[in-house]
Every structure is written in structure tokens, then in C-alpha cells.
Amino acid sequence: MVFDTSCFYIIVFKVMMAENAMESSEADGKDERNGGNEEEDMNSEGAEAGGLSDAQKEVLERCLHALKHAKNDSHTLAALLLITRLCPANQLDKSTLRRIFEAVGLNLPARLLVTAIRGSSESSGLAPNELLSLGTALLAALSTDPDTAYKPQLLTTIPILLQILSNRVHQQAQENGNQAGEAMESPRSQNYEDSFAKSEQKGDDASKENCQSSSQSSKIDKAIASDCYQVLFSVCVLPLGPEQLLNRGAVRALCQAVEENQTLSHERGIPLLGCLLCGKTKEKAWSKNPVELFNLLAKLTKDFTQAPEKDKLEMCASLVNFLPPVGSKLENEKIKSIAGQIWGVLRPMLQSKLTPKQIGPVLVLGACLLDVCGWEAVGPPKFCCLLVNRACVEVRMGLEEPPGHQLSPEIQQTLTGCYRIMEAAMEQACVSGTSPASPAPAQSSVSGLSLQQSRQVLMVLQEAFSAVVYHLQQVDQSRYGDPFVFATFRSLCSWLAEETSCLKEEVTALLPFLIGYCRSHMSGDGEQTGLSDWMEQMSVGAERTGWTGKEPLRYLLPALCHLSAEDILELAEGTVSGQRDSSLETACSALLNFTVTEPQTVRSDPCFRALETLLSEALPVLVHKPSLLVLAANFCTLGLMMGRLRTKADSVDSSHRCLFSSSLRFLRGALTSGSGSGPATVTPAWDRCWDEVAELWRLSVQALSSCVRTQPWIISLIRDEGWLKHILSTLGQSTALPDVETQNAWRRRCGAISDQCSICKQEIHEAMKSDQGADGAVFSFLASSSRRWSARVASGPRINLNHRETF
Template structure:
């Protein structure tokens, strides 16, 4: 073999000298390629290839030169080199494979060649090379590993390259390369970071076992190391966190969280520079955003509480320094946004009622610190928000304020009311842009989005971040007046109709999107209920409410036929009834239009309770039906308010009493009161049922006769329904028909 190579070199040196306008390296490569094309045997072809690879490494190659090499070499002979099991005497065992990999590395620098099937089918070979330890004394093997990583980087940089590597199980091989500290393990880690950044869920689904081992190793190093590597790990660890809660559900995950907490506590308890502290807080924020406060683990609750308080306090200090100091904020926005996540974790923990981590005095101290930080955010939005509507940082700030106001509206009242005009303007601006975007074709809207500063993030539904806060603020007179003056009722009516379209389009939208829309619909109903109760006069004045009631009446019957939406169903029933009292004379309340709505309302109110046997009593007790039991904590107030509102509608809509009779609700209700023990019926239940029965008695002769026939007077006396008993007695004595 050496003789063949020498002869070929002699042949090349006898070629004419290159012209003055041709570089020496290009001329040499061209002569190598000419020799390659003229090779008459495997030995000559191999020797020529060896010379080509030497020239290829001499400098960077442009696309034209790479294609020249590919046209001269092709894939056939490199394939034979890669799969050859024998080498000439005196040569390394991996000589042929090394040459083949070097050629493929050259090809992979071209994106079109990197995803060629003849390259992609070599992924298993690349995997084998990177996770195989170098043999002692092997000087050339590391060079082959470097070329292999170049192939992997080339594939990764090409369209769909990450998907091919994940499917080819490259993630597992890279994990093993890092864990074994094979040659090039640093490159393995960088490629893993890229793959996990691009397709985290696919990586974990395909290679969860090896990624678990890798994450355990990284977090252990983060906990134990005391040098600069500790801070480097703080920067990259967020990328390696699983996209789901599997860390919280396993022993290995619990170990990882312990290591993370230990490492973070060491960093944040020390005096460090900004460059050292910021990555640690960002890591803590990433954990808080993904897992809430459950990621904070320690043997004692006091240690967990102290660590959480440390994180939130540091985040609040950093927020105030960044937002209150008159210096350019742009370079610190990503870090401040991370601090927002830690404050959200603090808000959640301070409002937790079951098994709280913090004691009362700790909560009060933390609330004070967070209040000052949120005050700084409000000040920033008031000063800069109007001119920075387009800035993603503004959305992050609005989201934090929404989380704060959803739990706390009694503090900073002046600042909150002063900020409301901006918040309504912000919600309206992005809602209107979202509507405009939905009116465009998918391709056009994506192009518009990608050309903006938002990139892949679209704040078109910024309203949802503020809806829980609107529920609280609409119940307070001062804030409610501002919201109404800014037109929030019309905005939320439009938003409700849009979210209903998302919720009801089962085939067009993913389940997660529909679930988020359902929560938004429930929150909207909460705001509307507050307005109906506190500002009844505006319901008949603003046209949006008539449109909303029309939609509620059309949509309820369809929703009633579906399972799993009990909370939304309760909200729509109660809101529709409350609005019906105020709009009883509107065209939408005509029987031929609203009959289906009230039939669905009756079904919801009618089937909530049943009689169940009780061994401690001779008579059954009243209990919840199975369909209502799981959601009763959330819907009980709505149910009682709904029965009360329905009772008020009986006198306003003369045909409603007939519908009650036709549905069998009155009969079932009287039968239920016969069956159960009066002691099992709570006072709230007695109150609303008495109001319903009284209204039916006063407004419908058939209902009154049925109630009297079924022992209404005795039931009224037995259940302490004095008003009903008096009404029945008076009508019975006067025989005055309704």
C-alpha cells in the first residue's frame, strides 16, 4: 500500500505547475481528484482517497470544491471502506473506517448532502464511534471521532436533521459518550443541548433512560463542584430538565432535585458576581415555572421554607433594582423575566391553604416583599408600557401583575386603579391583532409573526392572564367603574364569543387549547356575574349583553349534552338566568326561542340531588348525584344562585311554570322531599326550594294544585318553610285562581 501511495505522489509531482491565477491548494486537490478518477484498482483508489482527505483537511472548502470531491468519490467506495473488516498489514484496524468518516465529514458540511440517505443510514455507525472508548495507544482514533462529530453537527444543522438523529438513537450514544468521558465528550454535550432545545419531548420519549442517567450526573456535579464548572452547569441544566413532571414522581428525580437545591443554596447563600448569580436564579426560575414549589426538597420543612423565601426575596430585590434604576433595561429583561417566575411561585405558596410550606409570619413577610416588587412592575408599566406594547417583556410584566391581582387587590389600590386603563388597552390591542391574524391565511400569518420581534411567541390571548384579576376587580366599586368606563364589558363579550369558537371546535384545535379556552370562558362568566349583580342597569343599556344572552341560550343545550364540563355548564346556567331576569322583555326571551335554553336549565337544576340510604336513620338522606359530586365545591354557589334566579323568572315568564310541570321537575322535587329526612336538608337548600315552590304556587294554578295534592302544606310545616305554608294556606282558603 505504501508503494502505491508513493507512486501516486510521484505521478502528481510530475504534473505541470499550476497557472498564476490558481492557488496551490486548489491545484493539488484537482490533481488528487484526477488521480482518483483514473484509479484502476482498490489500492490505487484508496491511496488517491487518502491524498484527497489530506488536501481536504488543509483548509476550508467551498461548496463548489465539496461537490467536486463528491462527484469524483461518490458513496460506493466510502461505503465499502466503512464496512470493511480487514486492513493491510501494519495499518490501524480502523484505517478504512476513518477514511470513510473523513469523507462523509467533508460531505456533511453541505446541508443538501448532510441529509442524503447514504449519510443518514450511517447514523448507527456514528453512534457506535462516539460512545466507543478510544483504545490505549491509538493515535488516529481520536481524529476519526472528531470527524464523526463533524458529521453529526452537519446533520443537525440541516432541515429535519434533529429528527433524524433522535430517531436514530443518537441521544443515547451522546449521553454515554459524556458519562464515560470518551474523546469529544464536550462536543457530545453541546449537540445534546441543541437536540433538547429543538425537540425536548421527542428526546425524552426516545431516550429517557440515558437522559435520566445524564441528568443525575449533571445535577450531582452541580451539587458537589466548587469551581467555575458549577456556574457553567447552572446555565445548561435548564435544557436538560424533562418537559413533564416525571422528576417529581420517581426516586431518581427526587435525587436530582436534592442535588439542584443543594447546589443552588450554596451559590445563592454566597457573595458572588452578577455573572455567577444570574444563571443560578434563572435555573431556580426554570424549576419554579415547570414544577411550582414542589421541586424544593429537603429533609425538614423549615429548610424548604427558608430556601423558598431566599429565592423569592432575591428575585424581588433584583426586580426592583432593574425596574427602578434609570438605566437601560434591555440587557436585563431575560433575567428579570426569570425573577417573575420565582415571584409567581411565591404568590402561589402564600395563597396555598392545604399543607402550606410557609408559616403565617413567613407569608406576611414574603407578601410585603412581593408587594413592593409588584409595585415596581406597576410603575414600570405605567411609565413605559404604553410605548412598549410590542415588547415581549411587557407581556411578561402584565402576566405577573395578573397573577398578583388574582390573589391580592386590597394592597396598592391607588396604583392598581391607575394602571387599569393601560391593562384594558393592552388586552384590547392584542385581542384585535389576534382577530386580524386569524383572518389571514395560515402561511401569511406565520410569515408576519416570524418577521416580528416575537419570533415563535404570540401574545394574542393576553386577556387570559388578567381574567382572574378581572373577577376580583369587577367586584370592587372603584376598580369596576374604571373597567366599565374603559369598555371592558364589550371587550370581554367579544372575547367570550371567540373563546367559545375555540372551545367548541373539537377537530380544529388541540385538547390543551380547548381546555385553556374553557377556563377563560369560566372566568369571563365570573366577571359578567359580578356586573349583573352590582351594575344591573348596564345590562339593558349595552347591546353586547343582549348578544351575549342570545349566545348563551343557543349554546347551553349543546353543552348540556356533553360530559366533563360541569363547571362551565353551571356558570352559563346561572349567568343566563341572572341576565334573563333583567332582559325579560327582550325579543330573545320569547318562548319559541328560549324554551330549549330553559329546558336545559331545568335539567341542570333538577338532577343535582337524590335520596340515598343511611343506616343511621330510618329515612334516606339527601345527597349529591354522582355527576355533580366531584365539581360541587366549585359549582355549589352557582347552583343555589341559579335556583334563586330561576324562581325570579317564574313571575316574569308566564309560560315557564308550564315548562316546569312538563319536565317533571316539580313532581321529582316533591317526591324527594317525601323520601328524605328533613334533618338531612340544609337551611340553604330549604331557603331556595321554598322560594321556588312559593313562586310556582303564586303564578300557576296547575302547580299550586299539584303541590297541595302532594301534601304541600304538611311539607312546608315539616321543613320549616313558613312563607310557602302561608302562601298555600291563603290561596287554599281564598280559592283564588291564578
């Protein structure tokens, strides 16, 4: 990196102004200046040719030695002045500049700031403003070196610089004085704090009117403010720079500077705040300074609404950064009020003719507002439809380009915002009522969106997602690490999870890419550094982590589950997690559909044999984890549904026996007998999630009945596990089963066992004979137990993500 050396010339001017006030510096400086003129006359050709002449190098070495061994600050400033006069900054290379920076050090500018703020300028012979000017200029020059900008000595001067910018030195002296004193490592740090207290006391003694007048009339010198912002920006661009500024109160101080319209607060302060609020520190900044940031947002919104038309387009891009994060704890009505004002400006802009370059920031700002406040503040349904239509048009214009066309970063940013608008519109169109008499929409929905408008929205969305499919067809493996490709992939998956009847052939043809894209990231193939870094920057929540490679699959699984119900055959992969993971449950739903629609593939494909082994290993562990009961029910059902496709000729291994044994123990834990005068009930462990697993439990029992008929060896396992005894005992102590579906499932189970095992059949009949009183009503259904479960299993309705139906 080439250092910005323009600040050295500013320092020269300021040192020249201070020469008369610093006697020792004047004497040394005079000798040095005379020597400097001689050196320039010695070899001006070397300077013109670029680089330093031998004579200049020699003088430079002597000056560097003087810097390192200076007895006081005057000597240091004199040596620095001589360097800037003899060796023009544009002739110094990186290594030389670094040596100068290291020789000057950070203690000098820090002491200058402390001396100025402490008000003891008499000892230095310079006015406080001159000390501030010189100290901030030195810090600005030193901060251009990234290594120097991250040193603790410079970081501890940040509170002082923030106080200068906010013009609140007296009010925040006690808060920041200790940090500044520690940075200087000076024995006078206590005096520094005391002087702050004295200054504050003087302010309290003055009249309130004079204080307000002084606060409003006093302005920071523009050069000082510029140097302070230069240091802060140098820190902000470092990897952990925003966090360092946030921890030192930068957001609060900068908001105060903007509120009081301090020098350069709008030109430099607002952009700096935008940098702090556009990354991972956004959520933390809003949690620590909600009042200040909301007031700033309100001010910027007011400026946005009152700005000239030509300036509003430029302000859209900057306003995005100042919106609160999704899920912030601010009062909902306040945010909606702000969003309503912004939408009031955006509506006429979107209804006017804008070029693609102009409309991009408008659509991105609209997408961010949707994330924060939903559709309620957007406007009437007609405008909502217009917003979606314009987003879809931009997507088509951006993506329907010939192969090989490169999208600029600006267009990619615009299209990413359009994706979010499309996703929000798709969610709304899918939940809207199917008739005018449908219930009122949710609070965050589009109020009054008619059925015809919903259909129009779905139509333009279909055209836009057709362009998305076309674009992804052109993506090769070398672009798998492109964040924009991931955003496009994610948007398509959200569409497929809701809508598969459209573009069926195009989506089917694209499935190899979708699966390959997920597999590539799961296995870590190729270069994905760019995507990993992008995900790290976008992860603003504490619960989010960096890129793991599993993210694409998590988005694709719901789409695959929906697609599998449309007879589209592809295989998704999944792994076992220690916590409840809806993506794994969704994967089981998709695979259950395959066992029904493609039984021959399930029988022959080696992947499903490996899946059975995985289930046999995972299920015994899951049955002992109550928090994972729903996942265990999915695993159990999937294993039994695959097991029913086996034949008598298939070999039986230990993993297969383990799967059935674990399934039997798991299923028997769902129901418990009544008190003798009441119905059977769901056990407490299952009751909390019975709504989710009831159909899975009944489907597992039915599948187990089919397994008994195709694999007679399971009968002995059933008796050994005490399953039949448990059934008969539960029936004998209950007056009824929880519902008709459960009763039918048990009937098929008992019928299958009775047909395959004469001993079991005898036990059932004996239990029925011994039944007395009201219990006989429960056992009566077993009279038809010899009827076999029909082929309805193989041809019944399929299981979808949102609602499962028994076979």
C-alpha cells in the same frame, strides 16, 4: 450558508500518507500532481486576486468529471487530492463546493468506516485507524452542507460514529451493524455482521482483567473524535436533527463516552447532550434513558460541587439542561438528593456579591430546581426569603429602565427565571398559615415560613410586580409577538389571580393593554411568528400543542375573575370546547360577578345580548353531555342571572325561549324523590360533581324565581315543561330535601310561581291538602311561599373563583 472547508486540508494530508499503500492511486496521483504544479505556475495572480483563474476552472471541471466517473475509490481519492492542491478551498464558492460534495458522495466514506470496523484492512492497504480517519474526515466535510447532513445515507452512519465515540464497537456491533450495512447497500453486509460477532467472541475469550485494562487504556484518536462530533453537531442543528440522533441511540452512547472519559467526551460530548436535552426531545430522552441520564446528572453534580469557585458560575448554565423534566418518573428521593447537593453550592454563591452577569445563571438554575423539586430542598426559610429577594431585585433592576431601553437576551433569560421564582414564592406565601399555629405546610412548601416572613415576601413581590406593570406599560403592539413580553404578561397574570388589593390603580390602568394583548392574539393580528416558534420549541409534552393564540386569555381569565370581585369592569371572551375547560368555567364566574356589580351595563351592552345568544345555542347541546355538566351548570346560571335583568317591556325572541326551556330541563334533572320514607336525593349524574355545582344549581333556581316575576310568560313554559308537577311529585314522595339551602331555593321558586299564576297556586294548595303523614313536614315550608324574594339578589355577596356564595 458558507461551508467549512478546513476539513479538506486534513483530507489532503491523510491521502498523501496513504499514497504508497494504494498503487493505482499513486500512479494517477503522480501525473495529476505534476499537472497541478504547472497550473499553479500558469496563473498565480488569479489565485491571489481571489476566485479561480480560467486554467484552474478548466482543471477543476476535469477533476469533477473524474470524480463522477471514477472506477474505484483510489481514483476518487486521487481526483479529490488534485482538487485540494490546485483549487484552495477558500477560493471555492458555495455552488462549486456543493458540486464537489455531490461528486464525492456518501458511499465512499461509509465504505471506509465499514472496512475499518470489519477489520479487513489488508484489501485496502491501509490500517483500520487510517480508514477511520479518512472516512470520518470526509463525512465531517460533507456534513457541513445542511442538505447533505440530512440525507439518509449520512444518517445511517450515525450509529457507527456513536460506537466510535463510545469505544464500544464490539459490544454494539450486532445492534448497529445491520443499519450500517443497509446504508452501504453492499452485498457484504452479512460479512460485516459476522466480523462483529467474531470480534466480540475474541473479546469473550480474553481474560476479564485484560478487557478492562484495554477498555480503559484505549483512546480514540482526537482527530477522529473531532470529525465524529462535527457530523453529529451538523445533524443536531437541523430542524428534526435532535429527534434523528435520539432515535439512533445518541443519548446512551454519549453518556457511555462521558462515563468512561473517552476522547473529547467532556469538551464536545457534554455540550452535544445539552443540545439534545434542552428542547422537545428532553422528555423523550429521559423516558428512554432514565438510568444513563440520572447517572450523568449525578456525575455532573459531583463535578459541580468539586469544581473551583471560578468554574462553578460557568457550570450553572450548562447544568440546567441536564435536570429531569417536571413530573419525571424517577424516584423522588434520588432527585431531591441531587437537588440538595446543587443547592448546597448555590446557597453561598447567592449570599455572596455577584455582578448581574454572574447572578443570572445562578437564578435560572434555582428556578429550574424549584420546578423539579419544589421548596423542600432549597434550604432554611431565611435563605428562601433571600432567594426571592434577589430575584425581585433583578426584576426591578432589569425592568425599571427608561422607555426605549432594549434588554439583551441574557437579561431576558435571567428575568424569565426570576419570574418563575416569584410565582413559586407567591404560591407559597399565599398558602402559608396566617398564624404560628397554622397546620404544617405541604411537603413541597417552605418549612417553617413565619407570618412575618410571608409578609416580607409579599412586600418584595409587590415591588417587583410594580416594575412588571411599568414595563408592560411601555410595550406597543409591534412587540406582541416577543416571547419575553408573553413571559412577562404570564407572570403578571399569575400575580393578579392571587393578589389584587395591591397596585389596584396601576393594574386598572393596565387593563386595556391586557385585554388588547389577548384580543390581538385571539384574532391573529400582527406578526407572531417568533412567539409561535418559541412555543413550539418549549412544548415538550405530548399533550401540549403549538401556539394557538388562546394562551394569553387562558392566563388572564383567572385574574379577571378575581379582579371582577374588586369592582373592576372589563369583559373577557370565551368559546365552547368539546372537553371540560376550566378557563370557560372561570370566565362564567367573572361574568356572573358582572351581572351583580354592573347590572346596567349588562342590560345595555350589546356584547351581553350576543352572549345570551351563544348560551342559548350551547346549553341545549351541553345538557346531553354528562362530562360537561359543570360547564352546563355555569352556562345555565349565567343565562338565568342575565335573564332576570330583563323587564316586561323587553322583546322575547326564540333564542331567549330556547335558553329558558333548556334551563328548566337541565335543572329538574338534579334531584329525585325518595322512597316515600326517605329524603330527596341527588341524581347519579349530578352526584359525582355535586360539590362543584350545588351552589350554581341553587343560584339558578333563585334567578329563575326572579325571572318569573319580571317575565310572566315564563309561567306557561314552566307548566308546559312539567316543572311544577315535578316539584310537587318530588316533595310528595320524600320526607325531606337534601339541605336547608335547597329547601329555601325551592320555597322562593314556588312562591314566585304562586304569586304570578292562580292556577299554579291552586295546584300547590291541592297538593298540600292531599299530603298525609310524615310528608306534611316537607310541604309545611310552602305556607310562606307568598313572600317575595327580596332585593337581596341585587346586593348580595359576589362570586369568587375559589368559593361561590349564594345571593
